[in-house]
Amino acid sequence: MKRCFLLSVGxxxxxxxxxxxxxxxxxxxxxxxxxxxxxxxxxxxVYMSYCQKCHPGGEAGLGPAINNKPLPGAMIKFQVRxxxxxxxxxKEEVIPDEELDNMVxxxxxxxxxxxx
Amino acid sequence: xKTSLRLLPLLLLFxxxxxxxxxxxxxxxxxxxxxxxxPINPDDIALPAGYSAEAVATGLTFPTAVAFDExxxxxxxxxxxxxxxxxxxxxxLRVEPGGSLTTVATGIKNGPWTGVxxxxxxxxxAEGGEMLGGKILRISPDGNxxxxxxxxxxxxxxxxxxxxxxxxxxxYFSLGTATNSGVVGPDNYxxxxxxxxxxxxxxxxxxxxxxxxxxxxxxxxxxxxxxxVTGAYSPYGAATTPGQVIEGRIxxxxxxxxxxxxxxxxxxxxxxxxxxPFGLAFSPAGQLYVSDNxxxxxxxxxxxxxxxxxxxxxxxxxxxxxDYSGGLAFNGDRFAPPGEEPPQPILAQHPNKPPKPxxxxxxxxSSNGLDFSRxxxxxxxxxxFVAQFGDLAPGVGKVLAPVGYKVxxxxxxxxxxxxxxxxxxxxxxxxxxxxxxxxxxxxxxKFSPDGExxxxxxxGIMETGEGEDINPVVKTGVIWKITKTKPSL
Numbered sequence: 301m302k303r304c305f306l307l308s309v310g311x312x313x314x315x316x317x318x319x320x321x322x323x324x325x326x327x328x329x330x331x332x333x334x335x336x337x338x339x340x341x342x343x344x345x346v347y348m349s350y351c352q353k354c355h356p357g358g359e360a361g362l363g364p365a366i367n368n369k370p371l372p373g374a375m376i377k378f379q380v381r382x383x384x385x386x387x388x389x390x391k392e393e394v395i396p397d398e399e400l401d402n403m404v405x406x407x408x409x410x411x412x413x414x415x416x
Numbered sequence: 417x418k419t420s421l422r423l424l425p426l427l428l429l430f431x432x433x434x435x436x437x438x439x440x441x442x443x444x445x446x447x448x449x450x451x452x453x454x455p456i457n458p459d460d461i462a463l464p465a466g467y468s469a470e471a472v473a474t475g476l477t478f479p480t481a482v483a484f485d486e487x488x489x490x491x492x493x494x495x496x497x498x499x500x501x502x503x504x505x506x507x508x509l510r511v512e513p514g515g516s517l518t519t520v521a522t523g524i525k526n527g528p529w530t531g532v533x534x535x536x537x538x539x540x541x542a543e544g545g546e547m548l549g550g551k552i553l554r555i556s557p558d559g560n561x562x563x564x565x566x567x568x569x570x571x572x573x574x575x576x577x578x579x580x581x582x583x584x585x586x587x588y589f590s591l592g593t594a595t596n597s598g599v600v601g602p603d604n605y606x607x608x609x610x611x612x613x614x615x616x617x618x619x620x621x622x623x624x625x626x627x628x629x630x631x632x633x634x635x636x637x638x639x640x641x642x643x644x645v646t647g648a649y650s651p652y653g654a655a656t657t658p659g660q661v662i663e664g665r666i667x668x669x670x671x672x673x674x675x676x677x678x679x680x681x682x683x684x685x686x687x688x689x690x691x692x693p694f695g696l697a698f699s700p701a702g703q704l705y706v707s708d709n710x711x712x713x714x715x716x717x718x719x720x721x722x723x724x725x726x727x728x729x730x731x732x733x734x735x736x737x738x739d740y741s742g743g744l745a746f747n748g749d750r751f752a753p754p755g756e757e758p759p760q761p762i763l764a765q766h767p768n769k770p771p772k773p774x775x776x777x778x779x780x781x782s783s784n785g786l787d788f789s790r791x792x793x794x795x796x797x798x799x800x801f802v803a804q805f806g807d808l809a810p811g812v813g814k815v816l817a818p819v820g821y822k823v824x825x826x827x828x829x830x831x832x833x834x835x836x837x838x839x840x841x842x843x844x845x846x847x848x849x850x851x852x853x854x855x856x857x858x859x860x861x862k863f864s865p866d867g868e869x870x871x872x873x874x875x876g877i878m879e880t881g882e883g884e885d886i887n888p889v890v891k892t893g894v895i896w897k898i899t900k901t902k903p904s905l
Contacts, residue, residue, distance in 0.1 A: 353723030360817030
């Protein structure tokens with residue numbers, strides 16, 4: 301039980317610390333996002349259609365930043381499917397499973413972009 | 417381990433859920449804003465490798481657009497009006513080598529002059545019309561001003577914009593809507609125009625049938641008991657009924673129109689159902705695109721969470737205002753402000769199902785002037801560059817971080833949006849917030865006639881306080897020139 305508690309607190313602290321780092325990614329301040337991978341390229345288009353307006357470039361805007369949160373892919377998908385707070389849910393008929401997988405692949409690639 | 421996995425979502429919920437409601441707004445004009453000076457430092461602007469920026473004119477008051485005459489000389493508009501109810505004389509200025517300014521023409525206090533194009537030996541200017549109604553002006557190189565069309569219905573929230581010349585030789589311009597979402601309300605009183613024009617309201621481009629939904633409000637100085645009931649497309653205090661027909665006419669609100677550059681004939685409708693189609697540009701293939709500022713969370717019919725959009729303009733189409741955003745209908749479920757009811761449709765029938773936007777841009781980003789790259793020397797040929805003025809939070813709605821304040825490029829085939837130029841720093845924000853020497857509020861972009869340089873018109877400092885309180889700062893506008901200095905790797 302103690303181990304679980306420590307793990308959760310550790311994750312929570314990591315999440316809080318992530319708010320201190322910049323969420324900026326991609327050009328011009330970071331390396332371009334590698335969209336050679338077809339799934340990532342398709343995921344970028346999905347992101348542009350559904351996510352960009354509230355999280356422009358994965359940064360904060362109307363909604364919070366995404367790029368600097370160490371969320372695992374499963375958690376991102378859960379949040380997209382179920383919504384959270386003011387964020388609406390995007391069901392399968394809006395973003396099919398494959399497109400959601402690709403969008404998560406894009407987000408992970410974007411998150412890893414290195415500073416130039 | 418199972419317990420920790422159960423705890424993780426709870427912790428995430430704690431951190432992320434409810435954040436939006438409890439966190440304060442943090443727009444680019446909010447907080448500690450430097451208004452007393454504007455240092456200039458191009459190195460504070462992050463650009464792709466191989467590009468550099470320089471300031472070619474400074475000390476401008478509310479600049480909005482640039483154009484080049486037949487000799488390739490740079491000219492700039494000073495708007496003569498800014499949100500915050502600042503009325504000045506609009507001007508067309510020539511930027512001399514070295515950055516000094518020569519006045520070519522001075523207009524009357526009926527700004528903002530929002531856009532300019534040079535065609536067949538004359539400048540064509542869109543006069544916003546906040547005081548007397550919109551106009552399209554022709555200005556000769558020696559400064560003679562001729563009004564080609566007047567009394568355009570843009571004395572409200574949004575103005576007469578454009579103009580651009582199409583391959584057909586016609587002059588295309590646009591008219592923004594009077595209101596946020598079709599209903600005149602207290603927000604329009606705060607903007608200033610409702611007191612000047614108590615009967616002004618939106619005008620449809622063709623006959624529409626209303627649901628008959630009405631909204632109750634009172635104006636700020638009135639006691640709460642003085643309530644007024646107002647319907648869509650109607651003067652403040654005028655209720656509407658189910659099935660009521662509002663007669664359409666041209667010119668109308670939220671539309672792209674075209675006319676002969678020499679004037680003399682009434683304008684024709686190109687498309688409508690926009691909210692504030694500020695930027696107009698033709699692609700190298702001759703297709704018209706417009707940028708459109710999305711709804712705000714204000715007034716009697718607030719709408720939450722709608723982006724700005726880039727549209728490909730098709731003849732005769734209706735693009736969705738006031739009952740759609742980005743192709744999505746107000747179905748009584750979407751776009752509800754926190755703790756409020758979602759907006760309901762106000763039109764009983766819709767002219768057509770609106771198309772999907774080419775690109776979706778940040779909520780409240782105020783995505784404005786456009787231009788297409790036509791040169792390999794600059795790069796990104798065929799992509800459209802978009803200037804983002806940046807949010808006016810909290811008056812337009814709350815944001816968790818500054819939105820906009822940058823120049824984007826958009827691949828119009830894929831809809832993918834990429835940042836091109838923005839201030840250095842942990843976040844993108846205006847220089848007055850970051851306390852550096854970069855961009856404040858890019859409002860338009862224009863490529864040089866040879867296509868090798870991109871000129872960015874930077875409106876200057878604009879502080880935003882509580883509610884609709886807006887404080888633009890004179891003589892802080894800048895024109896930046898961005899050039900590719902090294903070939904691509």
